[in-house]
Amino acid sequence: MDNYIKNLLDFFYDFSSFLENENYISAIDKNQISIDYSSNNKQGDLATNFLLIIKRKIIKKNFDIEKELNKRIKSIEFIDRILISKNGFINFFLKNDFVFKKLNEIYNKDFLKYINYGDGKKINVEFVSANPTGPLHIAHIRGAVFGDVLSSLYSKTGYNVFREYYVNDSGSQIDKLSNSLFKRYLQLFGEKIELTEDEYPGQYLIDIAKKIKNQDHDKWLNSKEEETIKYFKNFALENIILEIKSDLEKINIKFDKFTYESDIEKSNIIDELFKILDKKDLLYNGVLEKPKGDDSDWEPREQLLFKSSNLLDNEDRALKKLNGEWTYFANDAAYHFDKCKRSFDRLVNIWGSDHIGYIPRMYSIIKAIKNDETYLKILTCQIVSLIQNKQKIKMSKRLGNFVTLADVYSKVGKDPIRYYMISTKNETAIDFDLDAVIEKNKENKVFYCQYAYARASSIINKANELNINFDDYNNYNNKEIISDEEMKIIKKLISYPYLLYQSSYYNEPHRLTNYLEEVCSDFHSIWNKGKDNESLRFIDEKNIKKTISKIFWIESFRIVLKDIFLIIGINAPEKM
RNA sequence: GCGCCCGUAGCUCAGUGGAUAGAGCAACCGCCUUCUAAGCGGUAGGUCAAAUGUUCGAAUCAUUUCGGGCGCGCCA
Numbered sequence: 001m002d003n004y005i006k007n008l009l010d011f012f013y014d015f016s017s018f019l020e021n022e023n024y025i026s027a028i029d030k031n032q033i034s035i036d037y038s039s040n041n042k043q044g045d046l047a048t049n050f051l052l053i054i055k056r057k058i059i060k061k062n063f064d065i066e067k068e069l070n071k072r073i074k075s076i077e078f079i080d081r082i083l084i085s086k087n088g089f090i091n092f093f094l095k096n097d098f099v100f101k102k103l104n105e106i107y108n109k110d111f112l113k114y115i116n117y118g119d120g121k122k123i124n125v126e127f128v129s130a131n132p133t134g135p136l137h138i139a140h141i142r143g144a145v146f147g148d149v150l151s152s153l154y155s156k157t158g159y160n161v162f163r164e165y166y167v168n169d170s171g172s173q174i175d176k177l178s179n180s181l182f183k184r185y186l187q188l189f190g191e192k193i194e195l196t197e198d199e200y201p202g203q204y205l206i207d208i209a210k211k212i213k214n215q216d217h218d219k220w221l222n223s224k225e226e227e228t229i230k231y232f233k234n235f236a237l238e239n240i241i242l243e244i245k246s247d248l249e250k251i252n253i254k255f256d257k258f259t260y261e262s263d264i265e266k267s268n269i270i271d272e273l274f275k276i277l278d279k280k281d282l283l284y285n286g287v288l289e290k291p292k293g294d295d296s297d298w299e300p301r302e303q304l305l306f307k308s309s310n311l312l313d314n315e316d317r318a319l320k321k322l323n324g325e326w327t328y329f330a331n332d333a334a335y336h337f338d339k340c341k342r343s344f345d346r347l348v349n350i351w352g353s354d355h356i357g358y359i360p361r362m363y364s365i366i367k368a369i370k371n372d373e374t375y376l377k378i379l380t381c382q383i384v385s386l387i388q389n390k391q392k393i394k395m396s397k398r399l400g401n402f403v404t405l406a407d408v409y410s411k412v413g414k415d416p417i418r419y420y421m422i423s424t425k426n427e428t429a430i431d432f433d434l435d436a437v438i439e440k441n442k443e444n445k446v447f448y449c450q451y452a453y454a455r456a457s458s459i460i461n462k463a464n465e466l467n468i469n470f471d472d473y474n475n476y477n478n479k480e481i482i483s484d485e486e487m488k489i490i491k492k493l494i495s496y497p498y499l500l501y502q503s504s505y506y507n508e509p510h511r512l513t514n515y516l517e518e519v520c521s522d523f524h525s526i527w528n529k530g531k532d533n534e535s536l537r538f539i540d541e542k543n544i545k546k547t548i549s550k551i552f553w554i555e556s557f558r559i560v561l562k563d564i565f566l567i568i569g570i571n572a573p574e575k576m
Numbered sequence: 577g578c579g580c581c582c583g584u585a586g587c588u589c590a591g592u593g594g595a596u597a598g599a600g601c602a603a604c605c606g607c608c609u610u611c612u613a614a615g616c617g618g619u620a621g622g623u624c625a626a627a628u629g630u631u632c633g634a635a636u637c638a639u640u641u642c643g644g645g646c647g648c649g650c651c652a
Contacts, residue, residue, distance in 0.1 A: 036594090049594065055632060087595060088632075131652060173652055198651095261652095291649045298649055314579080321650040328652050356580050357647045382581060383646065387588095424589060427581060429645060431588065436601080443588085443601060451614050459611055514590060517599070528616035531608080539611055576614065 002114045002498045004078055004102075005046070008035050008092070011076060012050050015069065024065065025057040037495050044083055044091025045491055052088045094491070102494035106556040111497040117504065118159030124339055125151045127350035128248070129166040132240045133177045134202050136247050137402040138432065139352065143381045144405075145421040145569075147350040148253045149509040150379075152567045157504035162344065163255045166335060169237050170261040171328060176200065177240075178233035182220075184209035185232070189221060208239045247405045251414045252569045259338075261331050270326060270334040273369070274319075282307045282368055288318060306333075311364035312373070329358075333365045336376070340369050347376040348507075353383055353429075379507055382429040384421075389435065403434070412437050412444075415570040419446035422568055423513035445517055450573050452520035453561045455527060456554050457574035459538050463551050466541065470548055470555070481546040482553075483536065485529065489522040490553050496560050512564050523557060 012033050019025045038047045054065070066084060073082055078098040083091045105111045127147025130140045148163070155161045168174075180199040184206050187193060195201055212220070212235060220228050241258075248254070264270070277283050284307060287300045304320040306329075319330040339347055347366075351359070359378050366376040386393045386403055393403070408417060416437060423445065424430045436443045482490070496515075503511040530537040538550045565572045 032593095034594090038595090043595075047594085052594075052632065085595070089595070133652090168652060171652060288649070301650075303650065318650055323650080325650090327650060332652095353581070353646050355647080355652095359580085380581080380646095385645090428589075429582065433588075436588085445600065447614050448600085451612080455612055455615085462611060510590080514599090517590090521599080524615055525617090527611080528607085528613090531610060531613090531616080534610080537611060576612075 002111075002495075002501070004098075005035050005498060007076065007078075008046065008048070009033065011072075012048060015072060016050075016054065019054065019065065022063075024060045024063045025054050026059055028053055028057050037491075037498070038091065043085065043089075045094045046092040047089045048092075049088075050090055051084065055088065096487075099487070099490060099494060103490055103553060103556055106493055106496065106559060107552060109559060112156075112158075114497045115156070115501045115504075116158035117501055118154060118157050121159055121345035122162065122343065123154055123159045123346045123348060124162045124164055124342070124344040125154070125348045125350070126164045126166055126339075127151075128244075128253075129168070130244065131168045131173060132237055132244065133173055133200060134240065134402075135204055135243050136405040138384055138386055138405065138408060139402075141251070141405050141408065141417060142384050142421045142426075142430075143350050143352055144248060144253055145251065145418050146379075146381055146426050146509065149418075149422050149512075149568050150348070150350070150507060152569070153500070153504045153509055153512075156563075156567055157500055159346075159504075162257070164257045164259060164339075165255045166332075167241065167258055167260045168328070169241075170265055170331070171325075174233060174237070177205075177236050178229060181205050181209055181212075181236045182228065182232045185212055185220065188213050189218060204240070204243070205236070208236060211235075211239070247409070250409050251405070251417055259335060261335070264331050264335050264338065265326070267334075267338075269338050270330060273334050273337040276337075277306065277368055280368055282310065283319075286316065289315065306361070306364070308361045308364035311367045313360040313364045317361045329361060332362070336362065336365055337369055340366070340375075349376065349378045351378055351380050353380050356380055377507070379426060381426045385429065385431050387431050387433040387435070392431070408434065415446050415450070416444040418569050419449075419513065420444055422509050425508065425510050445513070446570060447576075448524075449513075449516045449520045449561070450565075450571070451576055452523045453558060453565070454573050454576040456523065456558045456561070459551065459554055460558065461574070462539055463547070466539070468539075468544060468547060468551065470552060481543075481549050483526075485522070485526050486550070486553060489519060489526065489557065492519050492522065493553065493556055493560055496563075509568065512568060516561070516564055519557070519560070 012035075013030055016025070016028055016030060016033070020027055032053050033048065033050055035046055035048050038044050051065075058065075069090070070082070073079055078095055080093040080095040083093070085091060125147055128136075128140060128144045130136055136144070151161045151163050176199050180195055180201075183193050183195055183199070187206075188209055212232075220231065274283065284305055285302055286305045287302050288305065290298060290300070301322060303318050303322065305316045306319050308317050309315050317329055318327050319333075321327055336347070349362075359380075362378065363373065363376065367373055411434065420432070420437070433443070492515075499511060499515050503509055526536075538547065538554060540547050562572045
């Protein structure tokens with residue numbers, strides 16, 4: 001949190017303690033006191049609800065709280081004056097000198113010291129983790145971008161971030177994948193063999209089969225079955241994972257580690273975890289209740305269960321399949337145990353909304369291991385529906401009609417994808433109208449913000465050409481040469497560190513794009529005022545003093561924009 | 577049936593205890609002899625799904641109802 005906001009909060013904590021100690025008011029919940037940037041800056045720069053909180057708690061009515069407040073507030077050096085509104089808000093006006101001092105911190109990129117809220121802690125962010133049974137499609141992009149931007153945001157706010165992808169390269173889905181690939185290979189040799197309904201029909205497996213044919217020719221037509229299956233499985237996985245990595249790189253996403261489920265299975269980490277669970281009396285052999293929904297082929301069977309209902313889940317969960325293999329959950333639990341052991345201070349998972357039902361059991365595992373309910377945080381992304389020809393497209397892997405990341409990338413490019421995917425709150429389901437994004441750039445606000453950056457850059461370049469030197473800036477009295485509109489944008493710029501803090505704290509990167517659009521709108525507006533009125537232009541060669549004070553905030557504006565662009569992973573073009 | 581998410585302008589979405597509910601797109605009217613018009617200014621557009629409650633104050637919290645989405649076996 002930026003220090004002056006904290007100072008102000010502390011002031012009101014102290015003030016309320018004073019009022020309580022003197023029995024002017026009864027005890028209040030201090031957490032209810034808030035300091036916010038005002039939505040309407042005519043009423044002030046910051047506001048607090050303090051008086052509203054204590055309103056009902058007043059004991060001694062003859063004590064003039066406002067008078068006492070006015071007296072004490074003078075001790076805060078950055079407050080120019082306060083204004084108490086009719087409805088009870090206390091509005092603060094910042095001193096101009098202070099505002100320019102904070103702007104100077106932005107200009108000197110000296111603001112990060114206020115937002116070191118991660119304090120160097122190690123945080124592991126697991127995201128995407130799409131099954132390697134096919135290329136990434138539109139639904140995966142959201143989680144990918146969200147996880148990546150959130151990670152950058154954590155870095156920015158002082159965390160030591162580790163990006164990780166969990167590859168489910170094991171289990172029956174992978175067997176189906178290699179079977180599908182083998183059938184495609186056989187088809188290339190004219191064999192009349194069809195995929196079953198639950199196998200993978202996408203074109204990508206035909207392409208991979210062709211690769212095998214080109215490389216090995218008919219080698220696998222008559223080989224030993226066991227060897228063949230193994231070969232096709234590895235070949236499919238290797239190729240698909242490579243493609244996934246390359247797709248992610250297209251939109252600038254890189255991981256520090258890919259962890260493979262098959263490696264977890266091979267290690268003894270599952271046994272290790274189970275010893276712990278057993279010691280805590282959380283394992284037993286039992287029969288699960290009959291499921292709701294479709295239960296046509298269900299029959300009661302005894303199996304190894306995790307007593308998650310004792311922890312944070314509403315029922316117990318299976319760990320072992322009837323055929324003796326571990327369930328997906330057992331492996332994933334072991335994987336999380338492994339992450340716990342790798343000395344991270346926090347774990348964050350980004351999951352698709354289709355895994356929401358799975359959250360309580362994973363929290364239960366972490367609680368069993370760490371006895372800490374905050375160690376792991378699972379965030380979910382709601383689905384992205386694709387709109388084409390004004391209609392929602394139902395995507396299905398089985399039908400093979402999903403739109404891939406590569407498709408979307410080739411049509412709109414990296415920046416619009418990233419910007420769009422991050423500008424909506426992760427828990428809102430979104431409709432992605434591909435036609436609109438392709439046809440009209442305007443539909444995507446990324447260009448609006450980048451254009452503001454390009455315009456600002458052109459000013460700076462021109463100033464450089466004119467050899468205008470910013471060093472004297474702090475000697476000037478800027479009040480007289482900065483307009484109200486410019487003051488407004490400057491005040492928004494100095495709130496940037498607080499924005500970073502809040503976005504990181506609430507895990508909400510979309511706050512960044514909201515802020516961007518606001519500040520860019522202000523900038524475009526000021527720019528156009530200079531078109532109508534020459535005296536409002538940024539560069540005036542006859543008045544270098546005025547020019548420098550304008551350029552100073554424009555450069556600060558660029559610094560903030562570039563900083564945000566970097567976090568959300570888009571380009572900062574100096575020309576458009 | 578149960579769990580989670582959502583319902584805000586014609587469309588896509590912000591706002592999630594605070595002041596007169598916002599933006600973009602679409603519509604309409606203006607602004608390029610100009611530091612970049614991918615821009616700006618203006619007009620129009622709202623029962624914040626509904627009801628009740630909590631509160632000094634509710635789009636925001638609680639309860640209920642309606643509507644939509646995603647889940648709910650030993651799949652992954």
